Amino acid sequence: xxxxxxxxxxxxxxxxxxTSLLVACVALALWVPWTAGALAGQYDxxxxxxxxxxxxIIGAPGNRYDLTLAALYFRPSQLETIPYxxxxxxxxxxxxxxxxxxxxxxxxxxxxxxxxxEYAEFRGLQPAEGRHALRLGEVALGADVAAALGLRAGxxxxxxxxxxxxxxxxxxxxxxxxxxxxxxxxxxxxAVFCDVRTAWVLEGIAHGHAPAxxxxxxxVLSRADESVAVSGALMEYAEVTEENEGSFHYxxxxxxxxxxxxxxxxxxxxxxxxxxxxxxxxxxxxxxxPAAVIGDxxxxxxxxxxxxxxxxxxxxxxxxxxxxxxxxLSSRLRGAEMRTLDRIGAPRRVGAGLIGxxxxxxxxxAGALAGxxxxxxxxxxxDLVSTF
Amino acid sequence: xxxxxxxPLRTGADLxxxxxAYSRTDGTRPFxxxxxxxxxxxxxxxxxxxxxGSGKTTxxxxxxxxxxxxxxxxxxxxxxxxxxxDGERRRERARQVGLVFQEFELLDYxxxxxxxxVPLRIRGANRAELRSGRARATELxxxxxxxxxxxxxxxxxxQGERQRVAIARALVTDPALVLCDEPTGNLDPEAAxxxxxxxxxxxxxxxxxxxxxxxxxxxxxxxxxxxxVTTLARGAGSGGPNE
Numbered sequence: 028x029x030x031x032x033x034x035x036x037x038x039x040x041x042x043x044x045x046t047s048l049l050v051a052c053v054a055l056a057l058w059v060p061w062t063a064g065a066l067a068g069q070y071d072x073x074x075x076x077x078x079x080x081x082x083x084i085i086g087a088p089g090n091r092y093d094l095t096l097a098a099l100y101f102r103p104s105q106l107e108t109i110p111y112x113x114x115x116x117x118x119x120x121x122x123x124x125x126x127x128x129x130x131x132x133x134x135x136x137x138x139x140x141x142x143x144x145e146y147a148e149f150r151g152l153q154p155a156e157g158r159h160a161l162r163l164g165e166v167a168l169g170a171d172v173a174a175a176l177g178l179r180a181g182x183x184x185x186x187x188x189x190x191x192x193x194x195x196x197x198x199x200x201x202x203x204x205x206x207x208x209x210x211x212x213x214x215x216x217x218a219v220f221c222d223v224r225t226a227w228v229l230e231g232i233a234h235g236h237a238p239a240x241x242x243x244x245x246x247v248l249s250r251a252d253e254s255v256a257v258s259g260a261l262m263e264y265a266e267v268t269e270e271n272e273g274s275f276h277y278x279x280x281x282x283x284x285x286x287x288x289x290x291x292x293x294x295x296x297x298x299x300x301x302x303x304x305x306x307x308x309x310x311x312x313x314x315x316x317p318a319a320v321i322g323d324x325x326x327x328x329x330x331x332x333x334x335x336x337x338x339x340x341x342x343x344x345x346x347x348x349x350x351x352x353x354x355x356l357s358s359r360l361r362g363a364e365m366r367t368l369d370r371i372g373a374p375r376r377v378g379a380g381l382i383g384x385x386x387x388x389x390x391x392x393a394g395a396l397a398g399x400x401x402x403x404x405x406x407x408x409x410d411l412v413s414t415f
Numbered sequence: 416x417x418x419x420x421x422x423p424l425r426t427g428a429d430l431x432x433x434x435x436a437y438s439r440t441d442g443t444r445p446f447x448x449x450x451x452x453x454x455x456x457x458x459x460x461x462x463x464x465x466x467x468g469s470g471k472t473t474x475x476x477x478x479x480x481x482x483x484x485x486x487x488x489x490x491x492x493x494x495x496x497x498x499x500x501d502g503e504r505r506r507e508r509a510r511q512v513g514l515v516f517q518e519f520e521l522l523d524y525x526x527x528x529x530x531x532x533v534p535l536r537i538r539g540a541n542r543a544e545l546r547s548g549r550a551r552a553t554e555l556x557x558x559x560x561x562x563x564x565x566x567x568x569x570x571x572x573x574q575g576e577r578q579r580v581a582i583a584r585a586l587v588t589d590p591a592l593v594l595c596d597e598p599t600g601n602l603d604p605e606a607a608x609x610x611x612x613x614x615x616x617x618x619x620x621x622x623x624x625x626x627x628x629x630x631x632x633x634x635x636x637x638x639x640x641x642x643x644v645t646t647l648a649r650g651a652g653s654g655g656p657n658e
Contacts, residue, residue: 029539030535030536030537030538030539030540031536031537031539033536034522034525034533034536034537037524037525037529038524040524041523041524041525042524363520364520364522364523367516367520367522368533368537370479370481370514370516371508371509371514371533371534371537372505372506372507372508372509372510372512372534372537372538373505373509373537373538374502374505374537375501375502375505377537
């Protein structure tokens with residue numbers, strides 16, 4: 028180790044409290060913008076990549092940001108629904124593969140994403156255990172949900188009640204866990220997947236109960252040739268089992284069953300363009316390109332980030348000035364030492380060298396500390412992207 | 416360093432026809448120091464006396480190459496310091512000159528051992544030089560009686576112990592010339608006497624010329640020569656013992 032470097036190191040080590048304080052100040056001033064920058068970069072990359080992977084989203088007219096955030100990241104929103112018949116009509120066009128999405132309910136606070144098995148294939152989700160949720164009343168769990176709730180294939184999960192005051196309906200549906208997906212590092216990790224028909228059971232549009240001929244006559248209001256009117260006191264099944272699955276049925280027009288959105292996977296870019304323009308031209312629904320919507324959204328977010336970057340620069344500048352002041356005062360306090368070294372035969376600028384090297388050591392240690400803290404923050408901070 | 420600046424023969428110090436002057440800030444007449452001739456042989460010890468302001472410290476600084484004369488020659492260890500650049504003079508000073516100050520001027524954040532090694536560190540000694548320097552420092556520490564104190568900081572040492580560390584620091588590079596500027600000024604008479612004996616003994620044992628500024632006339636008979644700085648212009652610097 029060079030002599031001057033050694034002297035600088037010994038001085039820094041001898042004044043541990045002062046050096047530690049300086050290192051901590053600089054590290055903190057570096058950690059804030061570094062972490063913010065790294066998180067923003069990660070966030071930006073993750074948001075854009077998921078958006079870029081999803082060619083088109085079709086939904087009811089309204090806020091395109093809400094539609095996109097709900098369909099990509101399962102953000103709670105009050106989306107207008109689109110009828111199931113629209114999905115069927117789109118499928119007839121044959122320009123794309125269409126994946127239904129229904130996202131109105133939650134289970135233990137996690138969003139229930141009712142869809143079809145094509146969604147799992149599209150996102151590359153292969154169950155780590157069990158299988159996809161194919162049957163009515165089954166769910167497949169994202170990795171974070173399974174880990175947080177301690178659930179495995181074969182366990183049960185209750186949906187969160189939405190109609191607390193409707194005593195004629197079960198407060199919650201007990202759903203069987205068919206499988207668990209491995210961690211994907213996306214919002215899929217925090218979702219509960221089921222078939223759309225299960226969502227309609229949760230909506231109360233479909234339900235199951237004892238056969239008409241077995242209903243307690245006290246609950247029958249009237250009987251006709253093709254229908255039986257029963258009292259609201261007739262309890263619906265709160266769980267879909269192999270025995271009662273056949274009893275589940277819809278009331279009303281099945282073509283009007285609600286969906287939150289439809290993902291469209293066009294066969295080609297041309298098909299995508301034609302499909303989007305056709306949907307938007309018709310006007311009843313809207314088709315949006317997620318990458319463009321997220322790009323707009325992040326444009327706003329990153330303009331705000333630029334402001335915080337500026338604040339970070341000021342913070343760093345202020346810290347740099349304060350640290351410079353400390354070293355300036357230190358150089359004055361060490362005047363006698365510098366004169367001694369000068370007289371003994373040290374190089375001309377030994378004082379500046381000692382102070383400079385000590386400052387560099389502080390910066391180096393602070394940089395290493397801030398780097399470690401940034402890495403630890405990114406490692407241990409809850410995944411903001413998948414919980415967006 | 417110019418090729419004729421160095422001599423293969425090691426000598427102590429040699430000042431010839433030296434003239435040094437500077438203006439005083441208090442408006443009084445400029446300070447002048449003239450030295451016709453001052454020679455110190457290896458192993459020779461000289462005390463420098465003179466009234467305050469007569470140029471004793473200036474003489475020490477000229478010998479060390481800290482100050483450069485307007486005219487004349489200053490050689491230490493056979494090297495003409497007056498011909499060297501500032502950087503070269505600094506390197507020669509670190510290599511050829513050992514300095515002991517009145518306030519000892521140890522670095523408070525270094526152990527006694529590290530303080531002794533400072534002259535080697537500031538001249539950028541390599542690993543091998545540091546290793547041999549450390550051995551020499553340990554030997555010197557034993558010689559001056561501080562072998563057990565090498566790990567201590569200056570604040571943990573007595574005045575006398577600090578003085579010994581400063582003496583070891585001045586000798587660790589095995590210099591041709593040891594310059595002492597009132598090194599006993601802060602010591603009691605007994606400690607001062609012991610410190611001077613130690614310096615003379617160690618300098619002589621290593622063949623280093625020694626020039627010591629002192630006000631303590633009770634110590635003068637221990638030196639080979641006494642130089643009154645006010646008589647240097649008349650060539651008193653090359654006189655005989657106890658002049």
